[in-house]
Amino acid sequence: MFSQLSRTFRRVGRTDRALMRRSAALPETPADHVLGSLSKAANQSRLWWAAAAVLAARKGPARRGALRGVAAIAGASAAANLIGKPLFPRRRPAEDEVPEHRRLRQRPSSSSFPSGHAASAAAFVTAVAMESPRAGLALVPLAGAVAYSRVHTGVHWPSDVGAGIAIGVGVAALTRHWWPLGPDRPARTAHPAEAPEMRDGEDMLALVNPHSGVDGHDPTEDVRYAWPKATILYPDPSQDLRDQLNAEIDARIGGVRALGVAGGDGTVAAVASIAAERNLPLALIPAGTLNHFARDVGVRSMPDADAATEAGHAVGIDLGEVEVTGAGEPGHRWFVNTASLGGYPEMVRLREKLQEKHPKWPAAAIALARVLRRAKPLRILLDGRPAEVWLIFVGNGTYSPKGFAPSRRPALDTGLLDVRYLRADLPYSRARFLLAMVTNSLNASHVYQQLDRPELHVRLLDGNRRVATDGEVGPLGQEFRFRARPSALTIYRSREQGI
Structure with missing residues (x-):
């Protein structure tokens, strides 16, 4: 077995050297400078972060592709640099493998195998293509140029690049495990509505x-x-x-x-x-x-x-409603997407304060990290039963998937609320939640609960809290009554989208 592996590695090494010689024999052209600049631009995935920013400025599949691409880059970079390189140490090609005008001024000193640049490029483009094939196809030449640039500049063997590409594609495909691709079609409703032209x-x-x-x-x-x-x-x-x-x-x-x-x-x-x-x-x-x-x-x-x-085409859709009492004047809020209690309202409030000095997305990340670090459990009565939770999520309608990241609603007329909460009364509940989230096994976890019901009553046993609705901080209260309101809203929608 070991002799077979040794022969395989020697064969790969001979192929790498042969391909490097062919690359080095190419005549000098302006493309040499372009490839060198691309290779440097892709350091720390800066090139792909810039591409993600451009895609995020567009609505729809391109923006979702940018978000999936950023997640894939994080996974591919960790797999290549934190796992692959320490496990498979390999010397990089010698400087004289390529002509002097191609060489990078600062050669990396880490293991040559696998190529982190190729992994990030393949991960980003594959993830973008999963959401927006057109945008992904447009980025393929750029990703290919970045991957080849690592051979062209003499800092990676071809097999390093091939392994990096395989890692990137694999990690991008794995994002579907936690973030499933949903059908790109509107949610159903069986309620046509009257509306003026x-x-x-x-x-x-x-x-x-x-x-x-x-x-x-x-x-x-x-x-x-x-x-x-x-x-x-x-x-x-x-x-x-x-x-x-x-x-x-x-x-x-x-x-x-x-x-x-x-x-x-x-x-x-x-x-x-x-x-x-x-x-x-x-x-x-x-x-x-x-x-x-x-x-x-x-x-x-x-x-x-x-x-x-x-x-004058319109449909009737459900809305969510929450009545808040127990702290001053009673409050009332409708919500079109979600409402929540616990860490999220605190995160929203802190994010709004941080936005005075930081952009929205970095402010949200900083706020989330701070809130999770200092979060305290909520002691509550949940429909009259004692419970201790970290947070409660209430969706207007039943969301899918049923794991950590509910992302879309198949129907807008279920007459139900999607209730999810994280228990705090079990040992190591946060650690168990993180493990279940990483392994995508939340549905089997005892710390995570999901219910579909027309209404929900939550009473806080310790003090008052604010409810968040559709990303906005709402009224302060001690009791919260959530209800589904069937066909509460008439909204214009083209008949081509279906009833």
Whole structure:
């Protein structure tokens, strides 16, 4: 057996040297400088972080591909640099293997096997292609150039690059274990609804949040194009958004026949709550960072919203509701996506404070790390039964998958809440949760519970807490009654998206 392995390694070594000689024999061209620059640009995956930022500025599959790609880079880099290199030490090619003009000024000193650059390139491009084949295909030549540049500059053997590519592709495929690919289609609803045809947005009040999203795009022009006769309203930081909308509707002598909104999920939730309370149909232009609600509804862009309002096509969908009591004036919130108690509301509040000095995404990461480190369990009555939990997640509708990262809703008319919570009354509950999350075995873990039910009553036994709804910090309270409200909201959606 050992002699067979020795022969195999010698054969690989001879092939590596032969390929290196062929590469070294190529004539000098401007491509030498380009490949050297690419190789350096990919250090610490900087090139792929920049590509992810460009993709994240676009909505839909490209943005999801960027997020999956970043996750894949983290896994591939750890597999290649923290596991592969220590386990398989190998000398890098000698400097004289390639012409002097190709050599990098600073040669790496770590093990040659496998290539971390090739692993990160393959992981990112494969992950992006899983969400957006078009974007992934466009990046393939760049990834191939980065991988070959490591041979061209003489810092890796060809087999190092091949192994790195295999690791990257494998890690990208493994992301589906924790983050399954979902069907790119809108959620179902069996409830068609009556809504007026909104020709050019006449008698519509449209709220526009110019600060939604990550690309700095102000959706005002989209709203004016779709609904030129609509009255446009911008959030007033000095007052509650719901109060502002109610006051504007009451002041309209001619009345309002529909509400429109262009913003992220937090803005959409505020406008949706007023639409539900006043029995007005809602028109939606997605303009946020991830636009979970718009994706589930099936409104992907301004033309989708324009076509649905012009034709008067709408459906009825469920909303979630939470009533908050026990700390001052009673509070009430609708939510279109999720509500939560525990660490998440604290993270949101800290993130908003950090955003005064840091961008949104780094601020969120810092806030999450701080909250997890100092989190304390919640002693509660859960539907009258004593429990001790780290956090409670409540989804409007039943989400999938059922593990740690619920990402989409197959239907918007279930009449149920998706309740998930992490128990704190078991030994080493946080460590067990992390282990179950890494192994994707949360459904079999005793520390993680998932329920589908029409309502939920939570009473805190120690002090008061704030509830978070759709990423926004809500009222302070001691008792929280969550309910599903079937067909509470009428929303414009093209008939082509199905009932």
